[in-house]
Amino acid sequence: MLILAFSAVFLPAAMIGQSIHIVDVSLSSLGATPSSYSAFSEVASRFDVMAVDGVRDAGGVEKVLAGMDEGWEAAVSRGGSFGFLYCKRVQMVKELGMYPAKKDFAQPPYGAQFRLAGNRFALNIVLCHVEQKDLKSRAAEIAGLSSVYRYFENLTGNRGITLLLAAGLGDDREKAAQLLMAREDVMLLKASGRVFASAALRWRIEKAGIGASTPPTAYVILRTGK
Numbered sequence: 001m002l003i004l005a006f007s008a009v010f011l012p013a014a015m016i017g018q019s020i021h022i023v024d025v026s027l028s029s030l031g032a033t034p035s036s037y038s039a040f041s042e043v044a045s046r047f048d049v050m051a052v053d054g055v056r057d058a059g060g061v062e063k064v065l066a067g068m069d070e071g072w073e074a075a076v077s078r079g080g081s082f083g084f085l086y087c088k089r090v091q092m093v094k095e096l097g098m099y100p101a102k103k104d105f106a107q108p109p110y111g112a113q114f115r116l117a118g119n120r121f122a123l124n125i126v127l128c129h130v131e132q133k134d135l136k137s138r139a140a141e142i143a144g145l146s147s148v149y150r151y152f153e154n155l156t157g158n159r160g161i162t163l164l165l166a167a168g169l170g171d172d173r174e175k176a177a178q179l180l181m182a183r184e185d186v187m188l189l190k191a192s193g194r195v196f197a198s199a200a201l202r203w204r205i206e207k208a209g210i211g212a213s214t215p216p217t218a219y220v221i222l223r224t225g226k
Contacts, residue, residue: 025218068085082129126152163195181196187202206222
């Protein structure tokens, strides 16, 4: 969905406080112009973490960051395909890096762990993009998403704290869901269509959906506890 007139993503008052607001966008969804970077900055300002894929321009994330208030920081994957912007409410606990089996993906997935400042709850956010066009390679990337999820969960103690944001699925979304959810410890956030979460996070998830904005955004809100 692409809404051409910019409109803000509004969050209900009940969703502020001890929760973390995460938005998933693709920089490739708009042309790389000064006005488009301003649109991304405007969307980011309404959330705590912006997860970004489609970073075709090596400085794209920094250009979005330039339009933000002080206190925002950024991290970009090696090679520049993915990145995160996060506000001063959020700490990056650790950069988890890129998925090591790089040959399995045209764009190796990238992850980091975050938490709200002063809060013990930590959350992994992993960015993936199914890039391949030919059917065989595409099927292999989709099948590999389950291994990506397991890798980042194993890396952080198998605590059931991972969000996997999988762009580029298109009509293969249901197939990806079947493979990822086979062991019943992963769920698909239906409203967003491309966000998968550890099933252990179910009680923390307050809302997930597609924002009425340009660029089109998938977002999720999680309770972090006291």
